[in-house]
Amino acid sequence: MIDNRARYSQLIKDEAQRLGFMQCGIAKADFLEEEAPRLEKWLANNHNGKMAYMENHFDKRLDPRLLVDDGKSVISLTLNYFSDAEQSDPEAPKISKYAFGTDYHEVIKSKLFELLEFIREKIGAVSGRAFVDSAPVLDRAWAKRAGIGWIGKNSNLISKKSGSFFFIAELIVDLDLVYDNAFETDHCGTCTKCIDACPTEAILSPFVIDAKKCISYLTIELKDEIPNHFNNKMDNWMFGCDICQDVCPWNRFSVPHSEPAFSPNEKLLEMKKTDWMDITEEVFQMIFKNSAVKRTKFKGLTRNIEFLKIDKA
Numbered sequence: 001m002i003d004n005r006a007r008y009s010q011l012i013k014d015e016a017q018r019l020g021f022m023q024c025g026i027a028k029a030d031f032l033e034e035e036a037p038r039l040e041k042w043l044a045n046n047h048n049g050k051m052a053y054m055e056n057h058f059d060k061r062l063d064p065r066l067l068v069d070d071g072k073s074v075i076s077l078t079l080n081y082f083s084d085a086e087q088s089d090p091e092a093p094k095i096s097k098y099a100f101g102t103d104y105h106e107v108i109k110s111k112l113f114e115l116l117e118f119i120r121e122k123i124g125a126v127s128g129r130a131f132v133d134s135a136p137v138l139d140r141a142w143a144k145r146a147g148i149g150w151i152g153k154n155s156n157l158i159s160k161k162s163g164s165f166f167f168i169a170e171l172i173v174d175l176d177l178v179y180d181n182a183f184e185t186d187h188c189g190t191c192t193k194c195i196d197a198c199p200t201e202a203i204l205s206p207f208v209i210d211a212k213k214c215i216s217y218l219t220i221e222l223k224d225e226i227p228n229h230f231n232n233k234m235d236n237w238m239f240g241c242d243i244c245q246d247v248c249p250w251n252r253f254s255v256p257h258s259e260p261a262f263s264p265n266e267k268l269l270e271m272k273k274t275d276w277m278d279i280t281e282e283v284f285q286m287i288f289k290n291s292a293v294k295r296t297k298f299k300g301l302t303r304n305i306e307f308l309k310i311d312k313a
């Protein structure tokens with residue numbers, strides 16, 4: 001019998017590239033032994049804060065075979081979101097690059113479904129599921145296993161070719177494929193730029209983030225008031241934070257994405273500080289129509305903007 005695994009793996013990688021994914025690697029679906037005690041400790045220390053969903057499905061998060069019956073392979077995919085566009089007013093409250101355009105969940109899901117459909121068409125009756133971000137899957141651990149990059153001290157997955165401004169997604173399938181070598185080397189070396197630059201000291205030690213202190217958590221995930229002790233520490237971020245990636249030397253190699261759906265909303269880039277301070281729900285709905293920023297709702301974004309007013313006081 002001819003072993004088709006190599007041919008299938010190549011077909012999948014070629015199609016992933018055609019769909020616009022930046023990198024594609026494949027790992028054997030297995031228990032994440034090294035990550036299990038780290039995740040357990042992270043949760044035990046309540047580094048997840050009020051993200052209760054991180055406590056759910058502990059076993060599934062560590063074993064993809066519990067998510068897809070007879071799952072054999074995890075196909076890891078990355079999609080570039082780097083943009084060199086900037087908000088025109090340097091005083092305007094800042095928004096993370098990843099949220100400039102259309103919500104990435106929508107954009108990536110449709111590409112993943114196309115890839116799964118392609119696999120079924122070319123290879124046969126393959127069972128599988130598509131995951132991006134919100135599922136109980138350790139996206140970065142899988143991308144590392146699939147040979148895409150290493151986990152940096154800021155806990156982001158970094159690729160030597162393209163830095164870290166990319167999303168990670170997976171297809172978990174019941175198909176045997178050829179597995180890439182895990183990325184075993186660390187290229188942070190003695191650098192500590194991300195740890196030194198984090199304004200809220202959220203990077204407790206290399207690789208360990210206390211989400212409760214991270215501006216991304218405070219501005220997006222936290223539904224309560226932002227605690228007062230973060231006054232003057234938010235560095236003018238109103239949605240997400242890019243600091244620990246902006247300072248990373250590996251991001252000198254980032255190139256702007258070519259995904260039309262991620263093109264920045266022009267109005268968003270033009271808004272002046274005063275426009276943000278006076279933003280109405282109507283303007284919010286217009287600018288963030290298909291954006292991930294809708295996640296905070298108008299109420300959440302204005303809470304963040306209000307907090308920055310105190311910040312500047």
Ligand code: B12
Nearest residue numbers: 035038042096133139156157167168207209214216240241
């Ligand atoms: C919860 C979450 C957050 C939380 C917590 C962050 C965190 N570090 O966990 C908050 C809200 C703070 C957050 C912020 C951001 N996030 Co987020 N987030 C997630 C989510 C949903 C789960 C992450 C998770 O499982 N955390 C649990 C902890 C335990 O995992 P971990 O931090 O990866 O921890 C590992 C390391 O600590 C490692 N470790 C511990 N000790 C050691 C020692 C050694 C030697 C080594 C090698 C490793 C190691 O082991 C742990 C287990 O694998 C993922 C999506 C997903 N499903 O994976 C996106 C995800 C990680 N986020 C993403 C992004 C883009 C961001 C932001 C950049 C957004 C922004 N601009 O505001 C920031 C970056 C902040 C930061 N420095 O991490 C991307 C990262 C892409 C990439 N290139 O890495 C992901 C993968 C979403 C996606 N699908 O693209 N996020």
Ligand code: SF4
Nearest residue numbers: 198214215241243244
């Ligand atoms: S995203 Fe910002 S607040 Fe969060 S760890 Fe990185 S630098 Fe710190």
Ligand code: SF4
Nearest residue numbers: 152153188191194248
């Ligand atoms: S800034 Fe330095 S330490 Fe931090 S992730 Fe980048 S290379 Fe690693």
